[in-house]
Amino acid sequence: MALQLWVDFFEDLQHVRxxxxxxxxxxxxxxxxxxxxxxxxxEIGLFFEFMKARGLSVRSQARVISSLRTYFRFLESRGEKxxxxxxxxxxxxxxxxxxxxxxxxxxxxxxxxxGEDPHRGARNQITLxxxxxxxxxxxxxxxxxLMDFSPTDGWLKVLGKGGKExxxxxxxxxxxxxxxxxxxxxxxxxxxxxxxxLINDRGHRPSRVDVWRWLAAWSTRAGFDEPIxxxxxxxxxxxxxxxxxxxxxxxxxLLGHSxxxxxxxxxxxxxxxxxxxxxxxxxxxxxxSLDK
Numbered sequence: 001m002a003l004q005l006w007v008d009f010f011e012d013l014q015h016v017r018x019x020x021x022x023x024x025x026x027x028x029x030x031x032x033x034x035x036x037x038x039x040x041x042x043e044i045g046l047f048f049e050f051m052k053a054r055g056l057s058v059r060s061q062a063r064v065i066s067s068l069r070t071y072f073r074f075l076e077s078r079g080e081k082x083x084x085x086x087x088x089x090x091x092x093x094x095x096x097x098x099x100x101x102x103x104x105x106x107x108x109x110x111x112x113x114x115g116e117d118p119h120r121g122a123r124n125q126i127t128l129x130x131x132x133x134x135x136x137x138x139x140x141x142x143x144x145x146l147m148d149f150s151p152t153d154g155w156l157k158v159l160g161k162g163g164k165e166x167x168x169x170x171x172x173x174x175x176x177x178x179x180x181x182x183x184x185x186x187x188x189x190x191x192x193x194x195x196x197x198l199i200n201d202r203g204h205r206p207s208r209v210d211v212w213r214w215l216a217a218w219s220t221r222a223g224f225d226e227p228i229x230x231x232x233x234x235x236x237x238x239x240x241x242x243x244x245x246x247x248x249x250x251x252x253x254l255l256g257h258s259x260x261x262x263x264x265x266x267x268x269x270x271x272x273x274x275x276x277x278x279x280x281x282x283x284x285x286x287x288x289s290l291d292k
Contacts, residue, residue: 003035009074018162022139030067044087058091065090100235101228106132109228112221113214119188120201124214126181127198131230133174134158135237135255138208138230144197151179160256168254 003009013019013027037050051061065088072082106128113124130141140158148157154175155167170178182197189199196205211230219227234255241251 003031003038003071004075004080005078006031008078009071012074020139020161020163023161026063027067027070030064031071033064034068044084047088048091062090099232100237100239101132101232102236103240105222105224105228106233106236108222108224109215109218113218119185122181122185123189123199124218126177126185127211127214128233129174129177130198131233132237133171134168135234135241136168137161137234137256138211140256141230142196142198142206142208142211145195146182146197147195149178149182149197151175158256164256166253166256 009031010024010028013024014021019027033051033054034047037047040050042050048061051064056064068088069085069090072085072088075082076085109128110125113128114121115124127141130136130144131138134141134156136158137160140160143159144156148159150156155169158166158168160166178197186197186199190203192203194203194205198206200206200210208230215230216227238251238255241254242248
């Protein structure tokens with residue numbers, strides 16, 4: 001059984017709301033899961049048990065419910081009845097602080113990614129520098145083109161969610177390294193007419209999977225227990241900027257957050273770190289009890 005206005009909903013997401021391809025596909029997976037449940041004829045209240053049986057975490061369940069509520073609101077905007085909108089409430093999700101990459105971990109990865117081939121090693125290092133220096137999403141990273149780079153003005157144009165563009169200024173180190181990579185390294189990695197800044201081992205634009213695979217391999221070489229994910233660079237960039245005096249509005253613009261509330265989570269990260277520093281280093285931290 002197909003859901004109501006299925007095609008209309010996805011056309012609205014992509015062409016009216018300007019959602020990215022990855023976002024649209026995420027909505028599709030969520031709605032396909034609900035359609036599968038709907039076809040069983042079971043009561044709507046059992047949907048959470050259905051998701052749990054599929055191995056979805058509470059956070060994943062909340063995402064599915066959010067997608068469905070967007071869909072049901074769309075139905076009602078088109079004059080259709082959608083009682084599920086009031087029956088499906090997202091579960092409470094305990095907010096978890098983002099885990100940023102540390103400067104030590106970054107340097108370890110920079111060393112581990114060199115490899116035997118000097119050109120691929122340089123490509124690997126500029127990949128890490130771009131991730132950390134731009135604080136960009138992995139989809140934004142692989143989408144960077146040569147024409148997006150202004151070596152004279154020292155910025156990169158990044159295409160974010162919903163096709164929104166933002167100009168990200170480059171640090172002096174990243175600017176010098178990117179110029180060197182494009183001039184001296186990139187020509188050795190590709191022979192075609194690709195416009196991509198980064199080039200994978202096959203001579204083409206890398207995919208998101210390529211970047212995840214690279215980071216996993218370099219993390220293993222660096223001796224990490226768990227691989228460093230692309231988003232940890234984004235968290236690390238934001239946290240470092242905040243700790244060094246950048247204001248939230250500036251970080252919001254640089255990272256392409258649509259809401260300042262998304263950026264404010266990094267204040268919790270730095271407050272958490274400050275608490276750890278006090279607990280570890282303040283002389284009163286060693287006093288566990290006081291005589292009355």
